[in-house]
Amino acid sequence: MSGYLLWWTKLPSLVRYTIGVLSAFCAVLALFLFFMSKLKDMRDEAFAQGQTQVREQASAAVIENVETSHEIRRQFDLEAARGSSDAIYANCVRSARTPENCQRFLPRGSEDPDRAVPGQGR
DSSP: OHHHHHHHHHSOHHHHHHHHHHHHHHHHHHHHHHHHHHHHHHHHHHHHHHHHHHHHHHHHHHHHHHHHHHHHHHHHHHHHHHTOOHHHHHHHHHHOSSGGGGGGGSOTTOOOTTOOOTTSOO
16 A cells, blocks of 8 residues: 555656546546436436326316216217207217218108208308
8 A cells, every 4th residue: 555655756746636537527527417317317207206296187087088988978879769869960960971871860750851951151
């Protein structure tokens, strides 16, 4: 150990100063890179958690919309079974390419197939 110290003390002061500055610079650079990698990991983790929350919210909205559409579909099916609704006929005319295909949804007893549909400009 004393040989190492003896060797170090025999170096010119400019060389010792340069080695010391380079060592300090390397230590600071290593610490900077270490903390930057930790910061990047924390940022990536927060981003992933944010994505998860957005997906959960979107999934909840989709599930709610699907349940609503199923309920509306059940109401249409019940009304179609009774044959007493203009809503089914109106929905068919809005979405069909050929409104003539919607004749089967006309309420029973309706004799005017050319009547105006609510929401349509006929």
